Amino acid sequence: MYVAVKGGEKAIRNAHKLMARDRRGDTNVPSLSLKQISEQLYLSVSRVMAEGSLYDVELAALGIKQSRGDLIEAAFLMRAYRTTLPRFGYSKPIDTAKMLIRRRISATYKDLPGGQLLGPTFDYTQRLLDFKLAADGEAPAPETQEFEKEEVMPRVTDLLNDEGLIEQDAPIAPDAPVGDLTREPLTFPAERDLRLQNLARGDEGFLLALGYSTQRGFGRTHPFAGEIRLGEVEVDFFMEELGFEVPLGTMTVTECQMINQFKGSASAPPQFTRGYGLVPGQGERKVMAMALVDRSLRAEELGEEIDSPTQDQEFVLSHSDNVQATGFVEHLKLPHYVDFQSELELIRKVRKEWQEKRNAAEQELVAEAAQ
Amino acid sequence: MSTQATASIFARAPAPGFSDPVHNAQSVFRAAMNAMAQPGTIQQLSDLALTPPAPLSVSATALVLTLCDYDTPLWLDADLAANDVVKNYIRFHTAAPFVESPAEASFALVANTKRLPAIASFAAGTSEYPDRSTTIILMVEDLKTGQGVTLQGPGIKTEKQFSVSPTPPVFWQQMQDNSRLFPLGVDVIFASDHQLAGIPRSSQISGLEA
């Protein structure tokens, strides 16, 4: 090893060249354009934007291309780039009730004001490999019709508030500070704003597994998919210097409101409670899992017994970030021979002592037998 | 716009900050870091073309520009708090929010040591987060005359003699009480014209009787 690392610089350069060559693959095949990625692999782009914590379709496409389709690596590239961007301030909260809806479904009602809009979804498709796609066949265009844009599409949970069956959003003062774990390290216990931020950036697979575990009884929350909606919302920024809001543009978001059974506590009557999920881009699986986990993490607030991993906020929030997780797991590839050496020395010493003890014991036995 | 109007805008505009923000801030930080790491030693600041409004000194201003921003509530002594030119200058260059209660301050800037409130009125941190405390930037005339004290503790091989002027009569007694709070307590950076020295909470202070 002492020698193997000499000339490391040259070896590193060569490794990078090899990687670039493998990334490009067969040069007879045209190189992917970023547009191809952002148009045709949009769900990957969405995941990279969410977990990379940066809303930029083109950069996410670049990340995916550069990482050879490794979405965690692509999210990592986005995060590292994000670090270098100056921060101008915080936008106003987006209002998903004013979303330009592309998909909106509720599992809790057959029909509801605004209707069920299936939108672009894999749901109800036959999961059969489509060989027409392999042959580059173009899909038939969907039918379109003029529609009148509804100014507001109320959220299902707002519609049900009349009876008081569903918990209300806790009233929040408009100027109440909102936590930001990219500015202040997370401390425990973390409030819901920070928990949701953590989950929105968290690994989809991790949240999926945790959410699933609650359905199987590890901290069961009896969820119903109250509403899932996908569409575009406007992002506004309040300009301190000008004294008014300016629109920065629109972004695509997916939102999920889970409705969960709640038996009531000393301070709250029996009613439905909610779990919430929101991610940039289109990420239905992620928002549903996020809403399940969010609801589970409210166990303490709702006076529920905490006995499952998903209810344990330190466990969930400390391990949800895949950029952190992948770095630390993969850091085991780095040389550790100095520590290993001290372990070697230690285990040699311990073994030697163990052997000596054993030898002494054996001799004692022999001596006893001889008597 | 008339020349006169332009001139009047320039007259009202805050004086410039660091001429080389990246490297000036780095060199000032290194001086502050060494001041804290070696309590009582005098750290010379390199030439900084700073022209802060009176009564701010170059060194105290340099510290504020290096360490303060919108994340650090800043407390100003009564004279400074009443000085709009000073406040505009600091607000423009750092965006640090001003706070009225010393207990809420990440940093406190004191131009007139007579205006220094009881050290115990600043944030000393909590036992779980002793870092949530105030760092006091104290403008002084010099770092060689005045009442001398002896410092011991981390950063000091055996002991270190330290003098600073002016200090209010109760100052050293309060500093002694402050270091008894360790690991809680405030940290103090003394800023004379172009020099810095630090006394963190970890320094034990003796020799007050002399």
Next chain:
Amino acid sequence: MTNLIEAQDISGEHYNFAYLDEQTKRMIRRAILKGIAIPGYQVPFAAREMPMPYGWGTGGVQVTAAVIGKDDCLKMIDQGSDDTTNAVALRNFFVETTGVGTTTKTKDASIIQTRHRIPEETLTKDQVLVYQVPIPEPLRFLEPRETETRKMHALEEYGLMHVKLYEDIAKFGHIATAYAYPVMVQGRYVMDPSPTPKFDNPKMDQMEALQLFGAGREKRIYAIPPHTNVVSLDFEDHPFEVTKFEQPCAICGAENVYLDEVILDNDGNRMFVCSDSDFCEDRRAAGHVGLLGTNPLDADKTTEEAE
């Protein structure tokens, strides 16, 4: 977008000096000052994502980036050596983002960033030693919860650590911790020295140089000012013992230094050589020779290079 793509080149005008923006540097600098004022206490800081993975030195890199100036001279080591792959990668990062001078000579460096070792040469008051730390919490493997360990530090409740060390003694006859051996700083905070072998622990005590510790993933910074008491935890009847090697370095003959075990061939023949490559080279340059005379593997290297 064109600019963004060009920005892949981290040198030059696209990125700030030392990569981090000035607000981030201020935040880190404030944490460093707090760390120095409270030796051994882990200051939370809002670590940023860096262009190298978490666990690969992001904490050390952020501390160095906040401290380094254009007149500094940087030495970057991993496992005691300047040539290990990650040391090379991190050194290049700073060369590209700061343009500062670098050195492999311990005595010429103003900042030394290290992973897992403290140089053999005594450091001086004008130097800063920056450690890369994976798990800053010495109590973490006894109590996984931050909420609990924070309370233990607040209350100086270190009984659990002593119980763990004593269990070792009961089981093995001595303390079975070979690296990341916990220390008590200035009689107040139990601290993780980072995964340095316990061989290096005594060097931390009363060191003249400032020691800064950065844990990026865990978002903590801590410090040991110069001339601070750093005591390895032990018991009166089982005092702390430094690892001793039975032979000197095979190629420079140094004794009382930390050695790497190098396997020489398929028959399991091995030699022990200095882990601190600069120290070893210096000694050889000064004419010291070990039992093997020269490095037996150098011969292979020469042929490789010739090919």
